[in-house]
Amino acid sequence: MKFFFFHLMPYAALDLAGAAKFKSVSVLLPNSFYDPIQGHALYNRYLDELEYADQLGFDGVCVNEHHQTPYGLMPTPGVTAGALSQRTRHAKIAVLGRALPLLNNPLTVAEEFAMLDNITGGRLIAGFVRGIGAEYHAWGANPANSHERFHEAHDLILRAWTETGPFAFEGKHYQFNYVNPWPRPYQQPHPPIWIPSQGSRETIEWACDPKRKYVYLQTFSPVAAVAKYMAMYKEEAAKRGYEAAPAQLGWAVPAYVAETDEQAYQEAKPHIENFFNRFLRMPPEMLLPPGYLSYESMKGVMKSKASITGGGRTIDDLLKSGMFLCGSAATVRQQIENHQKQIGFGYLLTMLQFATLPHELTRRNSELFAREVIPGLRHLAEKPGSAEPVEAS
Amino acid sequence: MAVEPCHTFEQIAACRVSVLRGGAGEPLLFLHGARGASQWLPFMGLLAENFEVIVPEHPGFGLSETPPWLDSIGDIAYFYLDFLDALKLKNVHLVGNSLGGWIASEIAIRNQHPFRTLTLVAPAGIRVDGVPPADIFLWSREELIRNLFYNQNMAETMLGAPTSDEEQNLQLRNSITTAKLAWQPRLNNPDLKKWLHRVQLPTLIVWGDSDRLIPPAYGPAFQSLIPDSRLEIIPQCGHLPHVERTTEFVSVVTKFIGAVRP
Numbered sequence: 001m002k003f004f005f006f007h008l009m010p011y012a013a014l015d016l017a018g019a020a021k022f023k024s025v026s027v028l029l030p031n032s033f034y035d036p037i038q039g040h041a042l043y044n045r046y047l048d049e050l051e052y053a054d055q056l057g058f059d060g061v062c063v064n065e066h067h068q069t070p071y072g073l074m075p076t077p078g079v080t081a082g083a084l085s086q087r088t089r090h091a092k093i094a095v096l097g098r099a100l101p102l103l104n105n106p107l108t109v110a111e112e113f114a115m116l117d118n119i120t121g122g123r124l125i126a127g128f129v130r131g132i133g134a135e136y137h138a139w140g141a142n143p144a145n146s147h148e149r150f151h152e153a154h155d156l157i158l159r160a161w162t163e164t165g166p167f168a169f170e171g172k173h174y175q176f177n178y179v180n181p182w183p184r185p186y187q188q189p190h191p192p193i194w195i196p197s198q199g200s201r202e203t204i205e206w207a208c209d210p211k212r213k214y215v216y217l218q219t220f221s222p223v224a225a226v227a228k229y230m231a232m233y234k235e236e237a238a239k240r241g242y243e244a245a246p247a248q249l250g251w252a253v254p255a256y257v258a259e260t261d262e263q264a265y266q267e268a269k270p271h272i273e274n275f276f277n278r279f280l281r282m283p284p285e286m287l288l289p290p291g292y293l294s295y296e297s298m299k300g301v302m303k304s305k306a307s308i309t310g311g312g313r314t315i316d317d318l319l320k321s322g323m324f325l326c327g328s329a330a331t332v333r334q335q336i337e338n339h340q341k342q343i344g345f346g347y348l349l350t351m352l353q354f355a356t357l358p359h360e361l362t363r364r365n366s367e368l369f370a371r372e373v374i375p376g377l378r379h380l381a382e383k384p385g386s387a388e389p390v391e392a393s
Numbered sequence: 394m395a396v397e398p399c400h401t402f403e404q405i406a407a408c409r410v411s412v413l414r415g416g417a418g419e420p421l422l423f424l425h426g427a428r429g430a431s432q433w434l435p436f437m438g439l440l441a442e443n444f445e446v447i448v449p450e451h452p453g454f455g456l457s458e459t460p461p462w463l464d465s466i467g468d469i470a471y472f473y474l475d476f477l478d479a480l481k482l483k484n485v486h487l488v489g490n491s492l493g494g495w496i497a498s499e500i501a502i503r504n505q506h507p508f509r510t511l512t513l514v515a516p517a518g519i520r521v522d523g524v525p526p527a528d529i530f531l532w533s534r535e536e537l538i539r540n541l542f543y544n545q546n547m548a549e550t551m552l553g554a555p556t557s558d559e560e561q562n563l564q565l566r567n568s569i570t571t572a573k574l575a576w577q578p579r580l581n582n583p584d585l586k587k588w589l590h591r592v593q594l595p596t597l598i599v600w601g602d603s604d605r606l607i608p609p610a611y612g613p614a615f616q617s618l619i620p621d622s623r624l625e626i627i628p629q630c631g632h633l634p635h636v637e638r639t640t641e642f643v644s645v646v647t648k649f650i651g652a653v654r655p
Contacts, residue, residue, distance in 0.1 A: 023531075136576075137531065144573035285531050290565075290572040298565055 001340065001380045004060040004094060005053035005366065006252050006349040009046045009080070011070035012356050013038040016278055019070070024282040026069040026134040039073065045359050047080070051087040052363065053352075056370035060092030060125065062252075062349055064196075065099050067131075068138035071279045078112045085120045093120060096196050096217065096252075096349075097127025101146040102139045106153035106174060110160040110181050117186040126191040127217075128154055133287045144291025147202075149173050161190040196252065199229040200297065208237045208244060217349065219252040223322025226251050227343045234344070246346030246381035251339075255325040255350040256357075257332050257368040264326050267361055269315045272324050275355035276313050325350070329372030336377055346381040396441035398433045398448075402456075406475045408463075411456035413448040416441025419509065421486040423448045424473075424493030426633075427529070427571040429455035431563055436635040439643040444486065444650075449476065451496070453570030455563055466492075466518075466574050466582060470499035477507045486650055487594075490514040490635060491607070492575060495582070502588040510650055511596040513615060514642075515607050515632050517580040519589075524610045526580050530572065534564075543603040543631040580607070589618040595653040596622035599645065601630030601637065625649075 014025070015033055022029045050061045063080040066072035074080050077095045084093050093116065098109045117124040130150050136143040152171045156179070159169070165180025185191055195207045196217040207214040216233050218226045230249050237244035254272060258264035293301060318324040322339070325332050336348060352369060353362040398415035413433050421444035423430070423437065430448050440446050450457040451469050462468060473496065477485065487508050489497030494516020501511055517526070529537060535552060542548045575581075596619045600612040609626065616624045625645050627634045635642045 137528075140577045140579075142572060142576040144569055144576065283531070283533065285533060289530055289576075290568040295566060295569060298569075299562060302561065302565070 001377050002059040002347050003374050004062050004347060004349040005050060005058045006062040006351040007046055007050055007353060008064065008072040008351065009043070009074050010279055010355055011039070011073055012042060014070045016274065019278065024286055025279060026071060026282050027138045027286065029070065033070070043073065047083055047087060049353060049362055049366065050084055053366055054088035054091040056366055057374070058091055058370060060094050061088060062094040062096050064096045065131070067135050069134065078116065081116050085116060092123050092125050094125035094194060095127050096194060097129040099129050099131030099135055100153035101130050101149035102135060102141045103153055106156050107160060107176070107179065107181060110157045113191060114161070114181060114183045114185045117191050118183045122187040124191045125194055127194045127196060129196050133289050133292045134282055136289050136292060137286055143289040146292055158190065161185050194250070199225050201232065202294065204229060204233050205236050208233050208240065210240050210242060213248060215248055215250055215347065217250040217252055220323065223339060230343050230345060246344050249345040250347030250349055251345050252349040252351065253323070253325055254354045255332060255352060255369065256365055257327070257329050257373060259328065261327040261331050264328065265315065268326050271355050271357040272315055272318060273313065276318065279355050329368050333373045333376050336373070337380065340380050344381070396438050398437070403479065405479050406460065406472050408452045408460040408472070409458045410452060411450045414445065416444055416446050418444040419484055419486060420445045420447055420482050421488060422482070424489035424496050425450065426491030426493050427567060429563060429567045431455040434636060436639045436643055439639065440646070443647060453573070454567050459570065466495055466499055469496050470503055473500050474504055483507055484509045486510045486512070488512040488514065488646065489516060491632065492517055492571065494518065498585060498589065499582070501592045501594060502585070505592060505594050508594055510653055511592065511594045512599065512646055512649065513596065514599045514634055515601065515604055516615065517575065517607060518582060518585050519611070519614060520578070520581040520583070521611055521614045524608050526607045527605060529606060530576070540605040541632050542637055543601065543629050544637060547637060586618060590620060592619045593621065597646065597649040598622055598624045599634050599642065600624065600626055601632060601634050602626050602628050603630060604632045606632040
């Protein structure tokens with residue numbers, strides 16, 4: 001198994017009581033709540049935490065894109081990834097991901113990712129997402145053509161990476177006379193592509209297609225949903241004539257390890273509850289603007305009335321549903337082993353800092369996870385997978 | 394005695410559209426707003442005492458299909474020019490509310506020959522600097538319904554009525570198509586303002602004085618852009634004068650059309 005350190009870089013200094021007076025901390029919370037002095041310290045603290053993850057032996061570090069929210073302070077994740085390219089030596093750098101439908105020009109991502117791939121000598125993992133619903137409010141991008149734009153931008157980027165330029169591209173949303181980016185990717189034919197998702201059959205069918213075999217990541221979901229969607233990926237791969245490898249499946253989940261179960265529970269409780277109830281809080285209209293999900297998917301959501309942003313959740317709810325891994329090293333190791341054996345994922349992306357979790361606790365969490373959890377789990381999912389990153393030839 | 398409609402489907406521009414029709418007289422084409430027109434409402438029945446009232450649901454709304462060519466309000470405007478040709482409609486009184494008022498404006502700048510008059514009821518379509526429309530996409534169903542009306546008893550009645558799964562699904566489709574057409578630029582076409590002077594039809598603009606979706610300041614803006622237009626402000630009324638102040642609305646429209654008859 002491979003282990004990645006996933007960071008959202010939240011604005012941990014948020015005035016929680018003040019922010020609670022607004023409909024959501026995303027989009028609508030005035031940015032006067034952001035203090036640049038605090039922000040300066042936080043960015044550098046978080047870069048230290050990711051640099052430390054590399055030193056501790058994590059296989060990769062993950063950054064991501066969010067807009068107009070204290071939930072994550074990386075509207076341009078390439079900046080963070082660029083800094084990490086100089087601070088890390090061994091870890092892969094996964095940008096999970098760029099929100100393609102928000103782009104006016106997808107070639108900027110083809111270029112940015114190729115630069116990162118060249119600078120790091122092939123340590124880049126390219127993530128593509130549609131962005132969460134709030135981003136469509138924040139960015140003015142139309143949620144109703146989000147799927148179309150995602151696919152068109154993806155196709156353009158892939159062609160830009162793999163076909164000799166210059167060539168012309170005539171799409172519905174994007175048109176270019178000359179597609180001919182310099183640099184080309186370091187990894188050939190292109191960096192590994194990962195697709196983070198909250199779970200969608202359409203996404204899975206597309207990602208598992210034999211000509212893609214993209215790594216599917218289930219993010220911040222109850223363990224039952226992780227199991228369901230990963231089983232779906234394997235079934236869809238089987239329908240397409242091949243067996244999905246563990247290295248095609250990853251789970252992104254917050255985790256906290258301390259000396260004992262009780263200590264972990266007590267230390268993590270306020271911060272993980274802040275994460276789900278405060279930082280992720282938004283009304284359904286913000287989370288799921290019209291057209292963001294297909295008509296059929298949205299009917300399902302309306303029926304189940306399910307939402308990950310309901311608020312008022314306790315650490316006990318989160319532990320019970322498996323949305324949070326927490327306890328002593330032995331406990332967390334056992335949880336992961338059980339889930340891995342049952343579900344069969346090859347990547348675990350642990351978010352070891354969340355919401356307001358302070359630096360010292362994040363550091364100890366990272367150390368315990370790297371030294372006492374990972375080594376006992378390395379042997380799982382050892383079978384080499386067909387979606388292993390392609391090395392530069 | 395209010396007139397009852399008949400419900401048919403028409404196949405136009407490779408799109409099956411739902412149409413309610415009732416009454417007799419000169420044709421009056423009503424173009425609905427973002428919430429569709431799956432039901433025959435009292436104002437339609439009253440207008441049908443003097444007109445042949447035709448209420449299609451736009452492509453992508455209600456019981457009408459979503460055609461693959463549908464990308465913009467301009468597409469719907471051209472669709473309605475096909476619709477008028479197919480149904481051989483002439484001397485039409487064109488009436489549109491909100492999103493439908495925007496469509497009516499876009500039709501009229503393209504071709505006004507099929508029409509006798511134009512009535513815009515709290516239309517979308519332009520942007521007045523410094524006066525943004527409300528962000529309807531951030532409202533819950535309850536907030537939307539409350540904000541549609543001045544008279545909160547009407548909102549209470551609507552909120553208290555049970556909604557079937559079918560009705561919910563129709564509204565879901567309507568909201569997806571509305572986003573597709575009007576998310577960005579929000580509820581307007583920056584080019585429309587440039588060409589509204591081409592509308593030479595006698596035009597009535599109706600606005601509720603308490604419209605919380607598209608502020609009443611948009612009324613004078615439209616009036617200044619359309620040469621032969623006048624503005625009627627309905628007091629104590631929200632975004633849907635035809636629903637909230639049915640009698641007054643029907644009387645204002647009937648009087649306006651009566652005055653321009655040759």
